[in-house]
Amino acid sequence: MGRSPCCEKAHTNKGAWTKEEDQRLIAHIKANGEGCWRSLPKAAGLLRCGKSCRLRWINYLRPDLKRGNFTEEEDELIIKLHEFLGNKWSLIAGRLPGRTDNEIKNYWNTHVKRKLLARGVDPHTHRPLNAASAALQGMDTPSSPATASQSSEVDDGVTLLPPPAGHLGGMIDLNLSISPPCQPSSPPPMREAEARIVGDGAFRTGYASEREEGICLCLNRLGLQGGVGCSCGGASPSPSLSSQVFNFRFVDASLQRS
DNA sequence: AATTTTTACAACCGCATCCAA
DNA sequence: ATTGGATGCGGTTGTAAAAAT
Known part of the structure; x- marks a missing residue:
């Protein structure tokens, strides 16, 4: 029993994101907006779990991020x-x-x-x-x-x-x-x-x-x-x-x- | 200069919650 | 009311870079 995995782990990349992956994700979200993370990797041509895409976007790629040292x-x-x-x-x-x-x-x-x-x-x-x-x-x-x-x-x-x-x-x-x-x-x-x-x-x-x-x-x-x-x-x-x-x-x- | 230790942070994992069927 | 998929959240881990030895 148990839950089905959120993605096909055998066919997904893990670890650090490459520049190319970042560009694909950014381009896809710019074109289609956020949402439906589960289907996003396939649509964007990424071999990543939807959760991983969401995290990468929210924590690193979002254009409104401040970054830099905390004041x-x-x-x-x-x-x-x-x-x-x-x-x-x-x-x-x-x-x-x-x-x-x-x-x-x-x-x-x-x-x-x-x-x-x-x-x-x-x-x-x-x-x-x-x-x-x-x-x-x-x-x-x-x-x-x-x-x-x-x-x-x-x-x-x-x-x-x-x-x-x-x-x-x-x-x-x-x-x-x-x-x-x-x-x-x-x-x-x-x-x-x-x-x-x-x-x-x-x-x-x-x-x-x-x-x-x-x-x-x-x-x-x-x-x-x-x-x-x-x-x-x-x-x-x-x-x-x-x-x-x-x-x-x-x-x-x-x-x-x- | 080489090795070890520490630090910083990106990313992952599992659970909780939401929500539509 | 129940169920299961999708998403969000917080804890933890992995690892590259920096500092110390």
């Missing part, structure tokens, strides 16, 4: 997003225009982990490695999504509020408020919204009364300007992370269905 700003954003989302690389990548989940995952494992360790921070929990010393200082850092239990604040005014009791395991449920270090003279009202991580990995967002309409909250404000996750066309100015004020929760919709 300090991207570094910090990755750390913050990882703190909130854990190893949800595709979601993190969605906040970083031109970066892929694979690239961020690799970067995390080779650079960011080390950077956090050097700061004395556990890259898994984002807590100080020496918890005892933190307790002595009467301070704490935000916990991982699975262990969040206390309100805490990190720089940039990002605050994690405690999740409702019982939100553990696969449920990502963060009451996250982002506020400026100093409130403006007439502070805007606190907005509350819900962001659902749905099957396709996109956020479905909306104010409490408008959830089904999927009102865009321009969540890319948690990412960099011009993020692909922004569906509002970027019409509104996208000020820095620290100037936004709203609450939202991440709810894994799949876990709410049952």
